[in-house]
Amino acid sequence: MNSRKIKIVNGRIITPYRIINGGTVLTEGNRILAVAEDDIPVSGAVEIDAKGQYISPGxxxxxxxxxxxxxxxxxxxxxxxxxxxxxxxxxxxxxxxxxxxxxxxxxxxxxxxxxxxxxxxxxxxxxxxxxxxxxxxxxxxxxxxxxxxxxxxxxxxxxxxxxxxxxxxxxxxxxxxxxxxxxxxxxxxxxxxxxxxxxxxxxxxxxxxxxxxxxxxxxxxxxxxxxxxxxxxxxxxxxxxxxxxxxxxxxxxxxxxxxxxxxxxxxxxxxxxxxxxxxxxxxxxxxxxxxxxxxxxxxxxxxxxxxxxxxxxxxxxxxxxxxxxxxxxxxxxxxxxxxxxxxxxxxxxxxxxxxMKVSGSKGSLATGKDADIVLFDEDVRIDTVIRGGEVLHRAANARSVLHLPSQA
CATH class of the missing domain: 3.20.20.140 (Metal-dependent hydrolases)
Known part of the structure; x- marks a missing residue:
């Protein structure tokens, strides 16, 4: 079972009604663990620095x-x-x-x-x-x-x-x-x-x-x-x-x-x-x-x-x-x-x-929903795609920076 945590920071988080600047999206396994307006301290997570790009639901x-x-x-x-x-x-x-x-x-x-x-x-x-x-x-x-x-x-x-x-x-x-x-x-x-x-x-x-x-x-x-x-x-x-x-x-x-x-x-x-x-x-x-x-x-x-x-x-x-x-x-x-x-x-x-009656698990960045996330820039050029907590695509010229957790 996938239990990896992913922490996405330094982006513009898109919700159905507003955009949160500089907050944090934290996932664990195939679910979103938290969406916050500030930093969430966590150890052992893969950290993705969005570099100011949009953080969107899949x-x-x-x-x-x-x-x-x-x-x-x-x-x-x-x-x-x-x-x-x-x-x-x-x-x-x-x-x-x-x-x-x-x-x-x-x-x-x-x-x-x-x-x-x-x-x-x-x-x-x-x-x-x-x-x-x-x-x-x-x-x-x-x-x-x-x-x-x-x-x-x-x-x-x-x-x-x-x-x-x-x-x-x-x-x-x-x-x-x-x-x-x-x-x-x-x-x-x-x-x-x-x-x-x-x-x-x-x-x-x-x-x-x-x-x-x-x-x-x-x-x-x-x-x-x-x-x-x-x-x-x-x-x-x-x-x-x-x-x-x-x-x-x-x-x-x-x-x-x-x-x-x-x-x-x-x-x-x-x-x-x-x-x-x-x-x-x-x-x-x-x-x-x-x-x-x-x-x-x-x-x-x-x-x-x-x-x-x-x-x-x-x-x-x-x-x-x-x-x-x-x-x-x-x-x-x-x-x-x-x-x-x-x-x-x-x-x-x-x-x-x-x-399609799947809004209980998909369609927005909210605690408990599926960890389906897309990072893209101002021109909607896709940078990174996460489905179910797994990074399935990163553009060849990805602007975001991915930091793997320390093995110490």
């Missing part, structure tokens, strides 16, 4: 498909581990692996692969459970999801997929589809978060969806309805509904490409940091150079092109996924949307933790 990415040229749909545990080990370098200490629309067998295989990989994941971002994105989507809002697999909710199918697993923690669907409200009830009964995604719903349908458990909006603005006309009359869409439903949480791809700065500012203004989570929605090309790549599995995924810091369909008619990493999301909210650092970090830590 980032939590609740919607991610891949990275490091691996995808969760590849069908092997090694790919799961590769994605986790790629994103840990960018400050993500916990993540929710996400699928794509596929056939039933592929959904089952993705879940079973997740369950095989989970206990092996010691060097990457911790897995919090799996997020199934699709296949119950509106065809006109499918985006880059493969149209061969888009279909309406099937009780026999989803009951079968979930029958022998507790690993699924979220399932995204279009709530206006036939059978989608019953699907929401079923998920809620199982303790799984129903989320609104790839949808043409209008406000009245969103009210029904809300009452059947759809309390979260997947990648707001992307693949969902805004104001629309039906028989000459205007109707509010999912975007407006997410703003009108005060308690609905949302997530945004803050890569600076999917949403321009004005929309990042708008979401922040209406939903605030307590209802907005930042997500990468990253596909396999995250952490890789520009060029050709594949969205989804290597076996039957879609060819895409990585350019302008985003994945595009080969004809360049629409985006086909993000290649963002968590540090970039926080940086963009500060630099592009003029959001205070503490709020930007909250959207990458405390808020996603609350959405």
């Amino acid at each position: 980032f939590i990415d609740i919607h991610v498909h891949g990275g490091g040229d691996a995808d969760f749909m590849d069908g092997d545990a090694a790919s799961f581990l590769k994605v986790a080990e790629t994103h840990i370098q960018y400050g993500t200490t916990a993540m929710t692996p996400t699928s794509l629309s596929s056939d039933t067998d592929s959904l089952r295989r993705t879940i079973s692969t997740y369950e095989a990989a989970h206990p092996l994941n010691r060097k990457g971002s911790e897995f919090l459970g799996i997020h199934l994105e699709g296949p119950y989507f509106a065809m006109e809002q499918r985006g880059a999801q493969d149209p061969r697999y888009i279909r309406n909710p099937d009780p026999a199918e989803y009951a079968s997929v979930l029958a022998d697993t507790t690993s699924v923690v979220r399932w995204s669907a279009a709530p206006e589809l036939p059978g989608a409200l019953a699907f929401g009830d079923y998920l809620r009964h199982r303790g799984i978060l129903p989320a609104v995604a790839h949808t043409d719903a209008i406000y009245e349908e969103m009210l029904d969806a809300w009452e059947h458990g759809y309390s979260h909006a997947t990648h707001l603005y992307s693949a969902m309805s805004g104001v629309t006309r039906r028989n000459a009359f205007r109707y509010a869409g999912v975007i407006e509904s997410a703003f009108l439903l005060d308690d609905m949480t949302v997530e945004i791809i803050a890569d600076g490409v999917h949403l321009p700065p004005a929309l990042l500012k708008l979401v922040y203004k209406f939903k605030g940091p307590e209802k907005t989570a930042l997500i990468t929605d990253a596909m396999r090309a995250a952490g890789m150079p520009p060029g050709e790549s594949i969205l989804g599995s290597r076996e039957n995924g879609l060819k895409v092109i990585i350019e302008d810091e985003v994945a595009k369909l080969p004809d360049r008619t629409q985006f086909a996924g993000s290649v963002a990493t968590a540090d970039r999301l926080v940086r963009n909210m500060v630099k592009l949307a003029d959001v205070p650092m503490a709020d930007a970090v909250r959207m990458m830590t405390a808020t996603p933790a609350a959405i």
